[in-house]
Amino acid sequence: MFESFDAILLARIQFAFTIAFHIVFPAFTIGLASYLAVLLGLWLKTGRGVYLRLFDFWKTIFALSFGMGVVSGIVMSYQFGTNWSAFSDKAGPVIGPLMGYEVLTAFFLEAGFLGIMLFGREKVGRGLHFVATLMVAFGTLLSATWILAVNSWMQTPQGFAINEVGQFVPVDWWAVIFSPSFPYRLIHMVLAAFLTTALVVGAVAAWHKLRGRDWPEVHTMFTMAMGMILVVAPLQIFMGDLHGLNTLEHQPVKVMAMEGHFESHPNGAPLILFGFPDREAQTVHWSVEIPKLSSLILKHDLNAPLDGLDTVPRDLQPPVEIVFWSFRIMVALGFAMLGLGLWSLAAFLRGRLHDSRNLHRYALAMGPAGFVAVLAGWITTEVGRQPWTVYGHMLTADSASPISAAAVGASLVAFIIVYFAIFGTGVVYILRLMARLPEVDEDDLTDGPLRSAGITPGPARKESHHGH
């Protein structure tokens, strides 16, 4: 008994570790693929070299990130079977076809057109190259759609029956795919990906700006990124709120954990800003609360009653401590992003978007914020639905493979070593690429619009070739 519990815990750690490593790459490449398509489209439309140079600059970074996403993703597709075989047997008939569609519609599309997008511009012509780039971007979004459909079904399952051998059998595919939380999750994740990319692009531009390289490429990057954040950050906060309301409706226990509500509040629940949840004592120590605000946010009524974890048996409560904190980290970062967008708007209105050093420092500091927020968000939703793999129907403890703890532990150690070595190196290469400047085309020196922008001093231009 003890041994099998150990194996499950190790399998959970392994899954959490490998998927946390994996999600970082799609979170970045989903947004980046769309950004590349936009850059290429702008180049085809306006003919301005700056867009093509930015495309080539980010294309290389995309290729590296995408490669890491692919190889870490292949691991995921096999881990369902190696570590979670009981789950695969039971839930495979429902989630398997959805993942099958992900392969058929998204993976092949991305992989098939990636080569042409990266290497084929001269071979296929501008039009087809643009089509290939659009296909890659479209593929990343389709991939997100299917995987979020799978995850949403596991969180809010419907449209199935259970057969005589205990398998989940699909009875209504429409209901399976469009499970109640799916639209919220999908939009929340895609917006998160766009934000993550915009924050990285903005930080790269800010870094170059802080080093005095105020060139058209940097200028364009910064403007586009800040514009994106200004639009998407508030949208994301709005979307996150809707998603929270949806979770309250379908997974109320998760919301109790997020809010740290151990006690039920029949006359309006307070919003706990900070504190230290203690699952043993079933209370939040040193909590800083705003009375009634939680009821106002969640029910739009100051005095609406809210149930607490005291209505849930102990063994069906999620690990409150983790969910409580990860949720706060995500929300805080979301507002920090909104702050960046608003600051940029204010700077833009005063004509100082490109020379406010404090803004650039802030944008640089916010570069990794998207990744942290995405991870925190996924931790909130995944840990918050414990102890279930299929919410309300299949326990995590009943999902694992009949594999010894030693086997799972050994492979976990191998994954940790390899991932840190390989992806650590990859991140170093990516940072190095980011630190270079977009390739500058000599033709631009006679290019009217760029010259008239008055920000292409000679000596700095030469520096750009340094290191190529």
Add this chain to the structure above:
Amino acid sequence: MDIDLPTVWAGIIAFAVLAYVVMDGFDLGIGILFPLFPEKEDRDVMMNSVAPVWDGNETWLVMGGGGLLAVFPLAYATILPALYAPLTVMLLALVFRGVAFEYRWRSDTGSRRWDVAFFGGSAVATFAQGIALGALVQGIAIEDRAYAGGWWDWLTPFSIATGLALLAGYALLGACWLVLKTEGGLHAAARKLAMRAGLATLAGMGVVSLWTPFLNPGYLDRWFGWPTIGFSLVVPLLVAGAAYGLWRGLTRGPDWLPFLAALGLFVLGFAGVGISFYPWIVPFALTIEEAAAPEESLVFLLWGSVVLLPMILGYTAYAYWVFRGKLRHGEGYH
């Protein structure tokens, strides 16, 4: 419905696995051959000859695994735990070689290191795949819808033999791909290597084929009982034909002939496995019928496959077409 859905799906999964084996086979083969080409320029050309397509090739691996989960969940849930160690090693090896495609060009000083990673990853992934195949052929213990064997069951002399045979086979595919895609000294060296790898592949196929019937009376009966003995007579004849094609192509034939002949060898070897297995999906433990998902799952994904697989094959072919022709030194995509 009259169509036997599980059998149709077994055919589709088999096709996906075969597509994976021949497509990733040649780009893994390139990696296996890497140490035999010490010149950086040669290695650049070798890598560039597969850089635009390897990602698509590897996607068939996800199709095979993901497809299995979707339509034969019980097979997926029993085979994968049984092959836990070789599959984990394969995945980690694929991580190394996959990133080597990009890292090699991004590292100022460490390209040697990523060459080693590319070779090591390719060779280890291949060996692990061969072992996994051998372990499946020799059988997997299943009880009560779960894997019931031990942690080391996959490791036997037979599975090591299949691992070595696959190494030879992928090296052959890689060498024949280079015959097709290169010219000059690299081309000549590839021809020589293809000849040697061809002999090793035939030897490996021979050993594994003669060994298999002795693993289980079921195989013996399958290959030497009536009517399947017909296959036992025809398959070796066809193998001999493909071997002749390979030899002919490597001595005086056109450059596409060896690759085609090598593909023929793989198709035949794969057909041999199919003949041994049908109607089992895990030999003598689990039939295609028993492992199949409920009909609703089979039908739902079948619609998509019927429509999408031809499209996938279409644009995959187009991608190969775009990057057709011989590569020269210094010419590449990075």
